[in-house]
Amino acid sequence: MALKVAILPVTPFQQNCSLIWDEETGKGAAVDPGGDLERIEEAMTEVGMTLEKVLLTHGHLDHASAAGELARKHGVKIEGPHIGDKFLIDSLPVQGKQYGFPVYDAFEPDRWLEDEDTVDVAGYTLRVRHCPGHTPGHVVFIHEPSKIALVGDVLFQGSIGRTDFPGGNYDQLISSIRERLFSLGDEIAFVPGHGPMSSFERERKTNPFCSDLAVGAD
Template sequence: MKAIIIPVTPFAQNCSLIWCEETMKGAVVDPGGDLPHILDVAEKQGVTIEKILITHGHLDHAGGTVQLQEKLDVPIEGPHEADKFWIDQLPEQCARYGFPPSFAFTPDRWLKDGDVVTVGNETLDVVHCPGHTPGHVVFVSKKHKLAIVGDVLFQGSIGRTDFPMGNHDDLINSIREKLWPLGDDIHFIPGHGNMSTFGHERQTNPFVADLNFG
């Protein structure tokens, strides 16, 4: 499986294009906006986009979902249904922050903990990681030691929990009890900023490092 990070929107959100090298079928993860740029990258890589994956319902991650779905006629998978209230507010969110107009949507498939999504011949495990939002999900390829974590975890930081229905304790538990057991050698693409590994964050991240939890 291949992955390219495509920063989009004024928030520099890490949209990802992932694809199966055998079939060249791919998925766009978190198309927050700048759709022509996303489609241009896919075309240059020779990738046929077969679905849209959403980690959570915030505008910079989901704002371009409907427009991309209408253009490509592909299914939307994710997030967890607990984020429905965020997705329903997408038009208001985008207007408030000066983003291009957006539309609410109902995904073709809500995801839950333990689900599996496919991209070509590749499979990704779904891990429900509430805290930043109640319905946030993470996509994990154990085969390729890669996770797409949205706004759960960052290099040296963690997601905000001061938004409606955010919960700091839930976020810490999601990271330490659901992500760390996947292995220190997992590389992750965060929703913003640079990639890192779970092992590096376990050692150095001031919010979730092991040394802070006895």
Template sequence: MTQTASEPPMKVAIIPVTPLQQNCTLVWCTKTMKGAFIDAGGDLDKLKLAVERSGVTIEKLLVTHGHIDHCGMTGILAKELGVPIEGPQEADRFWIAQLKEDGQRWGIQGEVFEPNRWLNDGETVTIGDLVLDVIHCPGHTPGHVIFYHAPSRFAIVGDVLFQGSIGRTDFPLGNHQDLIDSITQKLWPLGNDVTFVPGHGPNSTFGRERQTNGFVSDYVLG
């Protein structure tokens, strides 16, 4: 399949997975038809079906953070597909180390894995010919990262920010002030017109959240 003049360089499909309805995102480069899953937490049959329907070749798995609904089955899928795992930032190693126990607690299958590459703030990841910026956004978890494709004005933000809400910070090593700082100092500067996929629920834009979000709107933060 070749890219046409009217076709965007990047396409995205959102596949909610696990009983927690976590937004696993299939991102692909329309020029090469190479793709990646971001946060392949579970329901692998559903994910494989999405790949089949899209005609995409998965070349890697990306992870925003170490919570069970976001990466419980990432290690299993990586083995099945023979692809590497990139992310999150290494401060989330302790979360990944307890995926099996967390899986039993939540009734979700979880398997411990070691990423092929831990990610740090300011680095990039590639998907086909696409280049996504890695931005470290601690607060929900200490090693949380988000992925931003500047040409498309599009971000995958995991559980940092939601439509009308923000990530929980009552988990081990969560930090409310760190999360607020991540949102206001790392996300807002990207621009109001940036559309984002959150870890749960519907998409939104940074501008809309700056106007209406009851936790981090410009009005609330003064």
């Protein structure tokens, strides 16, 4: 059975918080709950999902700010991102004040993730790829049997993540996309951190930043 996915734009930045769950058991995870906790909890109720963990792709405010509060409220653990984003996670309360977001208590993930780790959600095994470039500790979650990936701000439909934030690196980001995502296969569809879904095939063929043509690949 395929993993169920619902996409919920949250925060003034319209960041895609994703709910992923097993339809039979109702157990699942919230990926990148950056804010609007009431909306996230209402959506969980609507789809009949019981939260069993929180997953984070990276430490930016719109993706991670409310993760600690959501995890505490439901008594679940937080997994991700890679420890390279610890400086961002540690600064979330300060970031919240700077951007006028609700300020939540600081937290530390229960598990920092490494490249090729696996994460269990409702009996489904998600593969972890460490994809630095947008941030040093950015990770991506892939469920290959469902042909779905949750890529945060690494890759978008027709674009890529910004690299002008602290710790960003353009060349590293392109390498992450080409070597750690596109290598998984054209058939993978992905949920980006903002905007509509796409597929690795579409972006490999048409993305002006990282397509075969853009990088001079055969």
